[in-house]
Amino acid sequence: MAGLGDGPTTPRVWRNWARTQHAAPQRVAQPRDLGELVQEVASASATGRRLRAVGAGHSFTGAAVTDGVQIHLDHLASFERVVPRPDGTAHVTVGAGMRLTALNAGLAARGLAMRNLGDIDRQTVAGAISTGTHGTGARLGGLATQVVGCRVVTAAGDVVETSRAHDPGLFELARLGLGTAGVLAAVTLEVVPAFRLRAHEAPMPLPALLDGLDALVDDNEHFEFFWFPHTGNVLTKRNNRVDDDDDDQPLPALRGLVDDELLSNGLFELTCRLAAARPAVVPRLNAVASRVLSARTYTGASSDVFVASRRVRFREMEYAVPRERVPDVLREVGTWLRGTREPVPFPLEVRFAAADDVWLSTAHGRATGYVAVHQYHRMPHRRYFDAVERIVAQVDGRPHWGKLHGLDHTRLAALYPRLADANRVRARADPTGTFRNDYVDQVLGPLP
Secondary structure: OOOOOOOOOOOOOEEOOOOOOEEOOOEEEOOOOHHHHHHHHHHHHHHOOOEEEEOOOOOOOOOOOOOOEEEEOOOOOOEEEEEEOOOOOEEEEEEOOOEHHHHHHHHHHOOEEOOOOOOOOOOEHHHHHHOOOOOOEOOOOOHHHHEEEEEEEOOOOOEEEEOOOOOHHHHHHHHOOOOOOOEEEEEEEEEEEOOEEEEEEEEEEHHHHHHOHHHHHHOOOEEEEEEOOOOOEEEEEEEEEEOOOOOOOOOOHHHHHHHHHHHHHHHHHHHHHHHHHOHHHHHHHHHHHHHOOOOEEEEEEHHHHHOOOOOOOEEEEEEEEEHHHHHHHHHHHHHHHHHHOOOOOOOEEEEEEOOEOOOOOOOEOOOEEEEEEEEEOOOOOHHHHHHHHHHHHOOOOEEOOOOOOOOOHHHHHHHOOOHHHHHHHHHHHOOOOOOOOHHHHHHHOOOO
8 A cells, every 4th residue: 555645654753733742653644535545544444553534733632643544635625516505505515634724715715604613724624523623602503513414434445425314323423523433535514605794802801791791692693702810801702794785894904913913923922931931920911911902893704703813832621611600610710820820821712602413512412611721832731721620520511622631431421412322333433443542542432
C-alpha cells in the first residue's frame, strides 16, 4: 500500500494546535479520492493496524492520535452537489475534508449558509461534526443537527451512504461519534438561504446578567457572553437576523482592526505573557480589560459575524450543563476563584443550545448551557479545570468530546442514555477495532 496517496510512509511527529497531544504514526496518508481511502482503510484492517483520520488538529483531546495509520482528507474537499428543497432549504454534499472556512465561502457563493456556526472556522467538516462542535442559540442545535447524510468507509472497506432512512444507527454514530463508525468521506448538510445578522456587543454587570439571563437567551436568536475572572463584568454578544431591505452597517475597517486584531489578539497575547511572568497581577489586568470594553453594533453576512479570529494559543475545557443551572455554576466558579485567586487571564465563554436527539450530543434531551473555561498555554491549567469539573459534576455536566476533561465511559454511560446503543453500532461497524485509540476507549469504552 506504500504507493497510495501522496503522504510519507515513514514516521513523523504530529502535534495538535493546542500542543496538548502528539503522535508518531507508522504511516501518514493523503488519499486522493474515495478509492484510495477505501484501500487505506481495508489495508489497515487486514494488517491489524489502527487508523485515525485527522482534520485541522483543533481538538484538545487525543481524539485524532494514532500510532498506526493517520489519514488526512485534504483532497476530499469539494462541493459535490446542491439539491434545493421545497421549503427553501437545500441539501449540500461536500467532501469531509473541507475546512469550514471553505464551506462558508462556497455556500455564500451559492446564496446559502449554515443555520448556526461556532466561532472558529479552521476545522474540517468531519472533525467539527464528529466532536460535537456547536454555536449558540436557544432554538438551534450544534453542527451535527444540520447533518442529514454521511458517506462513511467502514472497517471492512465498505462505502455506506447513511441517513435517518438508511441505517439510522450508523448515521447517528457517523455524524457525531469521534470517527468510530468509520472514516467520513462526504457529508450532506441541510443549509438555508444566505442571511445577514446584526451584531450588538456590549458590557454588562455579571449580577444583572444572571438575574435576567432567561430573557437575554430567549429574546435573541444567538446570545453568548464572556466573563472576566476576578471581575463582576461580562461582554455580551447578541446576534439577530436582519431583513434584506434593512440598511447595511458594516463594522468600520479601523474599528475591526483595533478590536479584533490589536486588542483580541496582539495586545491580548502580550497581556497573557505578562500574566504568565507575574501571575499575581492577573486580577488587575482583568479589571482593566473589562473596564475598557465598549459597545458596538454592526451587520454582516452570517458566517462573518459568527466567526472570530483566535490566534492566542490556549487550553480549553467545556461542559454542557442544564440551561437553568448556568447561574448556579457560574456563582460557584466565582466563589472558588475569589477564594483561591487562581490567575486566569482568559474569560469564561457561555453559550446556549436547544435540546436535540443526536445520540452523543452534549445537548441530547435537554436545553443546554455551555460553560467553557480557558487558560493561556504557558500557564498551569490543571487546578482550575479540576475545580470547575467538580462544580459541573454536581449538575450532571457533559464534557465536550474535543476538549480537555477527566471523565471516562463509566461516568459518561450515566450521562448519555444512548451510549450503549452507540457502542452496539460501533461493534458492528468496526469489529476489528481499527478505529480505536486510547481516548476512544476512555470515553466510549473498549470494544468486546
